[in-house]
Amino acid sequence: MAPKVLVSDKLSETAVQIFRDRGIDVDFEPSLGKDKDKLAEVIGQYDGLAIRSATKATAKLLEQATNLKVIGRAGIGVDNVDIAAASKKGVIVMNTPFGNSITTAEHAIAMMFAVARQIPEANASTHAGKWEKSRFMGVEVTGKTLGVVGAGNIGSIVIDRAHGLRMKVIAYDPFLNEERADHLGVRKVELDELLAKSDFITFHVPLTDKTRNILSREAIAKLKPGVRIINCARGGLVDEEALAEALKDGRVAGAAFDVFAEEPATNSPLFNLPNVVVTPHLGAATTEAQENVALQVAEQMSDYLLTGAVTNALNMPSVTAEEAKVMGPWLKLAEHLGAFCGQLTEEGIDEINLLYDGAVAGMNTAALNTAAIAGLMRSVNPDVNMVSAPLLAKDRGIDVSTTTQDQTGVFEAYIKLTVKTPDRTRSIAGTVFSDGKPRFIQIKGINIDAEVGAHMLYTTNEDRAGIIGALGQTMGENGVNIANFTLGRAERGKDAIALLYLDEQPPQPVLDKLHATGLFQSIRPLQFAVE
Template identity: 70%
Template sequence: MAPRVLVSDKLSETAVQIFRDRGIDVDFMPEVGKDKEKLLEIIGNYDGLAIRSATKVTEKLIEAADRLKVVGRAGIGVDNVDIPAASRRGIIVMNTPFGNSITTAEHAIAMIFAVARQLPEAHASTSAGKWEKSKFMGVEITGKTLGLIGCGNIGSIVAQRAIGLKMNVIAYDPFLSPERATELGVEKVELDDLFARADFISLHTPLTDKTRNIIDAAAIAKMKDGVRIINCARGGLIREADLVEALKSGKVAGAGIDVFETEPATKNDLFHLPNVVCTPHLGASTMEAQENVAIHIAEQMSDYLLKGAVANAINMPSITAEEAPRLKPFVKLAEVLGAFVGQVTESAIKEVEILYDGITADMNTKALTSAALAGLIRPQVSDVNMVSAPVMVKERGIIVSEVKRDKSGVFDGYIKLTVKTANNTRSVAGTVFSDGKPRFIQIKGINLDAEIGRHMVYTTNNDAPGIIGLLGTTFGKHGVNIANFQLGRNRPGGDAIALLYVDEPVSETVLDEVRAFPEILSAKPLVFDV
């Protein structure tokens, strides 16, 4: 059955047609996003939800979305999506961080000009028949210092444009490397240094707990007298009441505000100040940007629903359409390795180490790790996938680490999962053969070559004669057919293991009979999604 997508906000018809051309069943209902009850009623029918800012993807909506696999936000901001709730349900949340970057950056530059030269007020005065030339004394931007709070996709474009206008650009961004700063031609500084030096400050950072109210009365007190502040990023980055007071006192000479703490902003104290330019969240509002983000989200959602490719996801490692086919069997391998340990481990897991050897070290290991974690905790939390697993593991305080190394054995590449509990350490390794099927190659440090089937039995035993006959006779007596049987040991007479691939689940009655033999130390039934 073809995937089904709901478009609940106003999106370009071109984007809707992309869904149809890719063979996806799409319902274009651009007004339903504003109707919470109606959306709640129908959301259970869809695999994908394409939105802009009007639709609020709440925890309540997510709980009702039984089929939902992906939410696609046409634009960069995902404030209207409950990402933790989506992640716990295994729903991928995508956005389009590049589609409106130029448009938003250009709006910020326009705001700098408008605030520097008081253009809206001068226009209103002149249109009213006044000629108040001396009233609107502006400032040049040439030679002035622009301080960027955030220098990512949009901030870097603003930097390039501002340098072209002969401004000196400094930037505060914890993720900006010195090499990237040099490449852009900006000076990386600390936040207090930026406040002290900047003539203009422009915000280009997401709204998080750390950035909320990043500009407040205390921050403004550190700034130059007569500073001008621009916000085309997110409402809530500036404490508006503090900015109003600073604008009234003259500490802040002007402000260009495109985003507000509460939107739609129909009433706001900033509106009544003569040294403020306000626009109604127009940063991404150009024909080109709206077309771009709509097309991008339709393509990204289609690629995921049809091919498993993940692009620009907020809560999931990206998987390109090109690497998805090559990665798929190793994702399955990682999941199986996790599932093995998860089913044989009874005490609380404290640490997980995943070793990527050979060709696997060059793969998308974030995706592989997510798959391994999903397999690991599925025995305890059945409703888990690659999206929700890392969240659940983190909530449980489990430490996860990755190790990568060049080829070190006979296999071109393999994955080894080691799990530490309060009582012991377990490890399992596997690889993918040319047939694309995952295989176990080592368990508890014991080498073997075991095909993986849906139903299996894992035993640990003392290395002694007759184990094969003992297991075969017991299973045969109860009508259990063995499709494949693999043994391994660490040394003659030492520790040994057996993996039996069987045609159907083995009852506890049969397993208890096996466990009763003194040579058998443990016997576990296993189920794998293969």
């Protein structure tokens, strides 16, 4: 019997026809997604559900989806899908993370022109019967310096278009190495230099703890006078109130925003300023982009239902059912190893090597690689998944290599991740014990035995007396409970490390007290996605 798919949102007829052409029985009910009760009545008939944003794939709906195997979201956002509930039901959730890239990049370029030439204000003035040529004096973009914050998929398209406009382009991206920068034709700089030298600045990064308020009040003070700011990426990257003040006093010449800290945005500090252009989150709003993501999701869902191929899955690695039973804990370990290095690495990465020793060397190392890379890159992009991670690494020019070997030590199997940057090499190894729990067994060549917890604290120091006391006393005095405590050293009096498994993340004042002791070379809080 042919697989059966329900399209419950407005997808194009061309996308619906893809299902039919591939031999899939498809029902096109574009209004059904808005009727949750009716949808719940019929969902049990279908193997696949193709949606946009109107359909809400809740846990309650999924309880009725007795035959459902895959949900395909035409677009990148999956806020309307309960991924955890889908995973428990064994339902794969797919999206189309790259279908809107060109459209969003073009919108950023359009917004740059709009603010450079004051087009919206001039348009309104002219419609009002005025003829204010002298009022709307603009600036050229030719020869100006464009600072691109985030040189990933969308940022690289903006860079390409900016070259066509004869702009000088500089870029800030912690994962951009020199080789990739050369290929893109940009000069890689630190954020402070980008702020100080750019005539236009455009943001193309996700909203994470590291990027939130990246253009803060302090950063705005470092901007080149007369700069123009464009944000078509995510709300929350810019301190809107501080930027509004800088726009009013003339330090910033203009701004163009498509996204806001709170959406729908009905009252932003940037509203009603004459040198600000605003649009209601239109980055992906073109007919071509909407068509692209619809066609992509139809192809992806068809591939899975007919051949088992998994593309752009958010909740499932690319492994077979048989492999998943054995590899589950090892996939989690690989992700933890990547997350450890990702949270410590702030410079561009040149190389990633994964060494598989013993029994794990015979597993699906390609899937383990993607788990490690996803963990590594999720520290700067929470939308990274098991499929998109290798593509993002490739976009940034990161060389990924794999080494396998027979058992060489006391462990039946282990994985070692090595990350190379222009300035240093960082390594961490781990294994899975018989209880199925991943453990770290070596960091920077120092042997340890550390259980992985959701909240951890990693410190480095010179081996000397007082380290355990300082950590224990500081945590105890501030009510931070230590669940597990692991120490290791290279040799007496040399490099030493500590890894604490905590019940909660220590607040910044606690970290400041540890720094104040003068005992530690570095102190880094870490977080891991544990079950």
